[in-house]
Amino acid sequence: MSGDHSFILHLAATPSIVLVNTQLPENIGAAARAMMNFGLQELRLVAPREEFPNKRAYDLAAHAAPILDNARIFSTTAEAVADCKRVYASTARSREMVKTVYTPLEAAHRMADEHVSTAILFGPERTGLTNEDVSIADSIITVPTASDLSSLNIAQSVVVVAYQWFQTTCNLPLAASHLHHKSEFATKEELQGFFYHLERRLDAADFWKVAEKKPKMWMNLQNIFTRASLTEQEVRTLHGVIAALQ
Amino acid sequence: MSGDHSFILHLAATPSIVLVNTQLPENIGAAARAMMNFGLQELRLVAPREEFPNKRAYDLAAHAAPILDNARIFSTTAEAVADCKRVYASTARSREMVKTVYTPLEAAHRMADEHVSTAILFGPERTGLTNEDVSIADSIITVPTASDLSSLNIAQSVVVVAYQWFQTTCNLPLAASHLHHKSEFATKEELQGFFYHLERRLDAADFWKVAEKKPKMWMNLQNIFTRASLTEQEVRTLHGVIAALQ
Numbered sequence: 001m002s003g004d005h006s007f008i009l010h011l012a013a014t015p016s017i018v019l020v021n022t023q024l025p026e027n028i029g030a031a032a033r034a035m036m037n038f039g040l041q042e043l044r045l046v047a048p049r050e051e052f053p054n055k056r057a058y059d060l061a062a063h064a065a066p067i068l069d070n071a072r073i074f075s076t077t078a079e080a081v082a083d084c085k086r087v088y089a090s091t092a093r094s095r096e097m098v099k100t101v102y103t104p105l106e107a108a109h110r111m112a113d114e115h116v117s118t119a120i121l122f123g124p125e126r127t128g129l130t131n132e133d134v135s136i137a138d139s140i141i142t143v144p145t146a147s148d149l150s151s152l153n154i155a156q157s158v159v160v161v162a163y164q165w166f167q168t169t170c171n172l173p174l175a176a177s178h179l180h181h182k183s184e185f186a187t188k189e190e191l192q193g194f195f196y197h198l199e200r201r202l203d204a205a206d207f208w209k210v211a212e213k214k215p216k217m218w219m220n221l222q223n224i225f226t227r228a229s230l231t232e233q234e235v236r237t238l239h240g241v242i243a244a245l246q
Numbered sequence: 247m248s249g250d251h252s253f254i255l256h257l258a259a260t261p262s263i264v265l266v267n268t269q270l271p272e273n274i275g276a277a278a279r280a281m282m283n284f285g286l287q288e289l290r291l292v293a294p295r296e297e298f299p300n301k302r303a304y305d306l307a308a309h310a311a312p313i314l315d316n317a318r319i320f321s322t323t324a325e326a327v328a329d330c331k332r333v334y335a336s337t338a339r340s341r342e343m344v345k346t347v348y349t350p351l352e353a354a355h356r357m358a359d360e361h362v363s364t365a366i367l368f369g370p371e372r373t374g375l376t377n378e379d380v381s382i383a384d385s386i387i388t389v390p391t392a393s394d395l396s397s398l399n400i401a402q403s404v405v406v407v408a409y410q411w412f413q414t415t416c417n418l419p420l421a422a423s424h425l426h427h428k429s430e431f432a433t434k435e436e437l438q439g440f441f442y443h444l445e446r447r448l449d450a451a452d453f454w455k456v457a458e459k460k461p462k463m464w465m466n467l468q469n470i471f472t473r474a475s476l477t478e479q480e481v482r483t484l485h486g487v488i489a490a491l492q
Binding site: 030033034036037038039062063098103105143144145146147149150151152153155156159160163164166167170229231234 | 397413
């Protein structure tokens with residue numbers, strides 16, 4: 001996976017993440033880490049509460065330090081999104097405002113379709129975005145949760161929105177891969193060789209007891225090993241097991 | 247939204263989250279918070295590094311304290327998943343093991359289909375799950391990331407897996423809702439009343455200059471307001487704006 005997708009990331013307009021009045025530098029760092037993981041590069045900070053750059057942010061950012069290095073700081077939300085054509089406000093609370101609310105999935109689809117410079121706003125930890133900041137946005141993103149009591153912290157919200165954007169934009173396959181090369185699977189001939197070995201030993205040990213029951217029992221037994229998608233090495237190991245049990 | 251989905255959550259088998267040898271209690275708390283947000287209830291801890299219950303975990307859990315209260319502690323991973331029929335190991339590293347790797351999306355679909363008692367393992371912060379723990383699992387979940395340098399922390403991984411499970415199992419609609427009731431939209435009659443008012447004023451002000459251009463200009467102008475999906479209150483406000491500009 002991973003490296004394979006880089007060409008797609010260059011083609012798609014990647015949204016900027018705008019953190020407004022963030023209280024804890026740790027959350028800025030955790031947001032940067034999530035951005036890096038999911039292919040977002042541009043971080044904008046509106047009047048962070050503690051001085052920035054900040055060591056506590058870098059500690060949490062891990063490999064995402066370059067995103068913090070390149071973060072731009074603004075004094076107002078309006079300035080931070082001035083060059084963007086679409087702005088989403090991430091908020092859980094309903095507002096007395098006429099804005100369409102999208103889930104992260106739908107918002108990701110819209111971003112992929114519209115393909116214009118986009119910013120996503122995230123508010124401060126305790127209070128969330130002000131109505132004034134939300135009014136700057138074209139639409140709202142609300143992460144669906146299991147109950148009204150639920151609340152995501154700001155870094156968790158960035159994780160979900162960034163993950164969903166990456167998942168949607170990069171059109172990822174459902175099943176990622178197998179951990180071994182398909183060439184390592186045993187051939188059917190190798191499997192049959194094992195079955196021949198096993199059957200001979202079971203016959204010799206009078207495993208079946210009642211001859212009429214053998215066909216059904218033997219088919220069930222073979223099915224167990226077929227279903228397991230054995231590798232060549234595993235077949236060799238099983239030959240060894242039978243020999244050892246002798 | 248939210249409360250609406252509770253009936254679905256009762257029907258679906260909800261996976262247990264198993265945190266193995268977690269170093270930082272904060273990550274246990276953050277994982278619990280993510281679980282609560284996305285409808286997962288059962289937390290199992292395998293030999294956490296610091297004593298548990300732990301205040302630092304509760305601080306990060308926020309409203310998810312009940313999940314920590316009910317967390318069960320085990321000394322081995324095998325014991326923690328003994329009653330489960332399916333076990334997934336969440337890991338980013340590839341392993342020399344014959345296991346299918348699923349994305350969180352595909353794993354969520356499988357859980358919804360199989361509908362059996364399921365556990366998802368998450369390893370310690372620095373090292374991840376041991377090969378021994380991974381070997382207990384039927385399959386692997388790997389969160390797709392933008393590059394091989396990427397790494398999610400354990401709490402971020404739980405956020406993504408839990409979010410994707412909730413999103414998939416609860417079959418959430420793409421667009422969540424509008425923040426105002428549809429009944430608050432202006433009727434077309436109210437909109438026409440506003441158009442009548444506006445047109446009269448623009449006629450009186452000789453806004454069109456060239457009579458032949460009026461039909462096209464006026465249609466474009468009406469389209470702006472139609473597209474805005476105005477509410478009754480907004481139409482009243484616009485009437486006021488025109489009157490005031492007089």
